[in-house]
Amino acid sequence: MESIGFEPTGRCVPLNSVENRVYDIEVEDKTRYVTKFYRPGRWSKEQIQEEHDFLFELRDAEIPVLAPIQLEKGKSIYDFENLMFAIWPLRTGRIIEEIAESDLQQLGRLLGRIHSVGKAKQTKYRPRLDIQNHAQKALSLIEDGGWIANQNLLKRYKDAALITFTTYENLINTYAIPMQRIHGDCHKGNLLHSKDGFSFLDFDDFLEGPVVQDFWMLLPFGGSKEQYERELFFEGYQEFAELSDNWLKLIEPLRGIRYIHYAAWIAKRWTDPSFPNLFPHFGTEEYWLNETLDLEKMGTALQESSDLYPEENFDQKKAPKEELSNKDFFWDWEG
CATH class of the missing domain: 3.30.200.20 (Phosphorylase Kinase; domain 1)
Structure with a gap:
């Protein structure tokens, strides 16, 4: 200083x-x-x-x-x-735990304005949320680093990951979903409320990707009870930015990619002394088994909901659908 x-x-x-x-x-x-x-x-x-x-x-x-x-x-x-x-x-303020119904349209407008500006230019140096450079590199880091010692478990993990990757790419191509500049890590922990209103924080993961990436981490998805709240948010959002219902089909593949990318991030930082302290169960067989089961359940749900693949392309065992909350993806969700 x-x-x-x-x-x-x-x-x-x-x-x-x-x-x-x-x-x-x-x-x-x-x-x-x-x-x-x-x-x-x-x-x-x-x-x-x-x-x-x-x-x-x-x-x-x-x-x-x-x-x-x-x-x-x-x-x-x-x-x-x-x-x-x-x-x-x-800037002082508080991190919100739940978004009040009365704030949903305002936040929708705010994110719509951010995406409207983001659409105006393309990135030159920042990464792109694609499979080759974003997801596959994360999967390779886990495999090449020997993090999953059990080879049968490794195969299951990779097979489930590849279903998620293929679904994401096919949806992007089938519906011509655009990529643009987005926040990239848009969850409630990066939303500050003060006397001046809401502010978005921490654009450290800013990249080029589908706008849906900034939705699913901020809003509750997966249950009919949240449908009304989402409609309020999107009503405000669409005052400033374009949105297609087909784009929302990316939500589940993006969740799966987040699982893998997040695990690779921890693995990559494991020599930093703070990481073993923060993630004491990371790298254990129990950890990877739970990650694999979650990915397999997600892959089964994608199989049941997607018309992009024939049935024989999925050899995963049928598993019940499980509604995931955003807290499953952020270790520091509580602030």
Whole structure:
């Protein structure tokens, strides 16, 4: 912080983050900044800048997001001893656990505005939520790293994963589902409510993908009781952005891809001492068995609901459908 002209008072509070290192730092005039130190090797400077530029576009469109502070000549990424970091204004508020019915249309409009801006340009450096670079690489990391020692279990895991991958690709192609710039990790833990209203936080996973990725992690899907709430949300969303019912068929494949990508993320970070402490059961045979069973149940549900494949393409045993909640996908859901 001193290297970019501040004089910290010594008050430095670590904030909840395991991928990067984030601190609430007070400087000489008692102003507090959120300072984010990027994990070395995860993103290139160009990829981080593309995230920042997207945030500046959203800010300039008067959409309530937190954009990094530019101290000089538009610069928002700083470097100290080869460690990249950026600073944000501190905004206090609370992370919501449940979205009130009265807020659904407002949030729909807000996400619709974000996606409307996201559609205006394509990414140049950020990844794409596709099978080859996003999902298959995650599966290969798990397999090549020897994380599933039981070969029979590994085969079951891979077979179930490939059903999910194939379903996703076929849906994208069959319905010509567009890809565009999206938040990428749009769950309630990244939604802040303050006296000024709602703000979307943490665009660290910003990428190019289907807009549905930003829906299923934010809204309850899978049960008829939530249908009314979803309709309210989409009513607000469609005031600013396009949406087709066919696009929503991606929800279950996206859940499956999230399972695999999330497991690969933990495996990739396992040498970081914080990860074994946070995920003590990761890597055990019980862990992989549960992951495999979940993927197989999902594959069976896709078989029963999809008309994209003949029956003989699925050799999974029939399993009862299980409604999954968003809490199944986020270790830090409670805040």
